[in-house]
Amino acid sequence: MKNRIERLRSSFTDEFDCYLVRSPVNMLYFTGVSGGTMLIVPFDGEATLYVYGVNYEQVKADAKHCTVKRAKHWNDFTTKLQEQLSEQNLKHVAFDSMDFEENRKLRTVFTSSINLEPKSEYVWSLRRIKDDGELKRMRTAAELTVKGMEIAQEKMIAGLREFEVAAEIEYGMRIRGSQGVAFETIVASGPHSAFPHGGCGDRKMKAGDVVVVDIGATYQQYRSDMTRTFVVGTPSEKQKKLYAVVKNAQQSAFLGMKDGEKAKAIDTRAREVIKNAGYGKHFVHGLGHGIGLEVHEQPMLNSRSKDTLRTGNVVTDEPGVYLVDFGGFRAEDTVLISQNKAERLTNGLYDL
């Protein structure tokens, strides 16, 4: 199989003859290392990864599929880049993403004949489809996340503070090999649960509280994402009913997920279940998002998405219902899309 840089190059069109990778995550994806400044992929010849002195020895030791060159600082780098473009007669330059001001500075260095255009879709078309090595890591990240959720369930104890529960979850994942959290841990109890991004503060949990726990482990740079809703003590009938609506919506979406399905249609499957139960306007976000090296990636699953699910996509399935005066409920799994079905990489622990 071609390496990722070769696959990027294969996707080049007549529109451009050189691709600049500026996003740190994309540089990691193509070269296997963090700490580079920019990766230059010309149509012909070897790719070059420029790196500052602080990371030079480390990047030189570990980078794959490219030549590593040192740059002293930004101006030194841009001068060297312009020289390279000029030598190789590269004029139609595409890039993944760039800050507006940085882009402007680059243009002042480039000769006027060089055309510089954003083309992030060429990288996303590769990153959306996870290969076997990526899936292996994502399975481990998911296992670590499920372990964290088991700890969360054990810690649904009145009197504990939200951040104390987070400390136990994060330690449990970390000591088993998680590289760190995939995103800021959410342990949102009582009134905080009604906010989808309810955070994690110093509130003491009380008997009867709804608690939304949204967590993720990271394994060898790959992330996982899982949410469960718990109740401190015995759940009420209304709490049980609301969580059942959310779980039914999650399952309905899951059953529709497979290669070729429209992401928008999958969002609709979950939304219909919640709407039919009378809570449509309380499902205030999209159904889910791709996940991998970043916690939010393509494809997106929401009512405005134009994406189609494909084998090798890994996405979240996370409907929720949020009642400001009562509490919030969300159930989320990280899901792998295959030819005729989907597979939950996170699973279990569905009881309130």
Place this chain on the structure above:
Amino acid sequence: MKNRIERLRSSFTDEFDCYLVRSPVNMLYFTGVSGGTMLIVPFDGEATLYVYGVNYEQVKADAKHCTVKRAKHWNDFTTKLQEQLSEQNLKHVAFDSMDFEENRKLRTVFTSSINLEPKSEYVWSLRRIKDDGELKRMRTAAELTVKGMEIAQEKMIAGLREFEVAAEIEYGMRIRGSQGVAFETIVASGPHSAFPHGGCGDRKMKAGDVVVVDIGATYQQYRSDMTRTFVVGTPSEKQKKLYAVVKNAQQSAFLGMKDGEKAKAIDTRAREVIKNAGYGKHFVHGLGHGIGLEVHEQPMLNSRSKDTLRTGNVVTDEPGVYLVDFGGFRAEDTVLISQNKAERLTNGLYDL
């Protein structure tokens, strides 16, 4: 004292009559909340924070010094923004930072008479000077970080893996109230220590290893940053000597830090000590950086910096020496700049 939005407005010049805050951290700085999409600060009248539905209830409940308006999605937001600019006859619009492609999309919506220019320095001139409320939080973050470093020192035990040490450090900070790590924890042992960003993997520490530990707690959104170098077991004479060079360089820089000093000159103070000891080319990065809501902020302390230190700056002081075949040594504190002196917010634990 004026609130931060009023102070931003006071700094407006004839160059512009409206400021767009797009950076999530800057929105947090001005309004006290995360989750907004964009903050609009016109020269006259109230500031408006636009927010998507997913975060609307939470932002509406907590945002200060602004009106909160809901936007359904990006296109809905840009339409509303253009209407607001048009109604208030705002034509010279400055912004803090923006992705290149996003900026281009915004321009397609704006009428051609609207001028859109990056002016991040107006926000940085405020954020560089920490107020009393910020300093209180940063002192707590620093205390939590020192506690984490005490745990690190206790865990310099042969046979433990780097990530196991990280798990104990992070748990110790988290259970005492840290909101999470300020950046990815570094526990870089043996050969990894020779890389300034040596990470934290599954290597088992051995007797005689140098271990660079670079950690930070976060308290109420404010970060801290501290590095110590340890040795597993008894340090050798050469290890002691190299760390002494680094600590002397750190202290020399510290003694020069006060209001009015050039950041470049402070970097030189540390660099001279290391150069005189014969390791000049092994100090491969700048002396330090500002810190606050983000781990890397203005002012910068390096050989190319044009910054001048001012009372209320909080910066790191972190010289290092890295020998690829022997190991790396770094000592770092978070330091508050005052009128005639500086103060270490992190301190102690300087023994190998």
